[in-house]
Amino acid sequence: MLRGADVDLTRGEVVGLVGENGSGKSTLMKILVGSLTRDGGTIERTGSLGYCPQEPILYQRLTCDEHFELFGEAYGLDAADIDRSRDEVYDVLGFGRWAGARVEELSGGTRAKLNLGLALLPDPEILLLDEPYAGFDWDTYQRFWEITATRRDQGHSLLIISHFITDEDRFDRIYDLRDGRTVPR
Ligand SMILES: Nc1ncnc2c1ncn2[C@@H]1O[C@H](COP(=O)(O)OP(=O)(O)OP(=O)(O)O)[C@@H](O)[C@H]1O
Ligand SMILES: [Mg+2]
Structure with missing residues (x-):
């Protein structure tokens, strides 16, 4: 149960959310995204949002290209933007x-x-990523941090969930989620 979880994220920040399995990290992020209703509390947001869920929400029978097309249209991007952004994602990941x-x-x-690529596609101002690199090989993990640095330098904000943090210096701030509360490190 979450009680007293309080996260803020400002422009140009990479913030970590850490906690043991079952501590409520994904639940908190779903509440921030709006995919789960909250019992209490307030959320304020300015800027577009991208979300990478812990369990990929993908269609078995569709190709990668078809996913980008589908999600790109849902985000309201035009065809040229979808192609450009998709190719960038393919390239970097x-x-x-x-x-x-x-x-x-x-x-x-x-x-x-x-x-992850689908969350990056519309180049949102706020990125909420739930264990985005759990399945990545070392090279991709390094690429992941290049992407976050680029987006942060553009003034975008990233909240990244991880159940352990090996590269603490990649984050501007870290919250530990314990007993339903966020404790700044
Ligand atoms: N809507 C809900 N109402 C009540 N409890 C919930 C709800 N959704 C999830 N939970 C419970 O909250 C707990 C935290 O789950 P959550 O998936 O947020 O943990 P997590 O920190 O992301 O763990 P992991 O590191 O394993 O991904 C779980 O015990 C889960 O069953
Ligand atoms: Mg989780």
């Missing part, structure tokens, strides 16, 4: 060779890349 492959053919790590 290194899974362009799977562009025409259906999700059911993809490895777990490649699915995780697609899941």
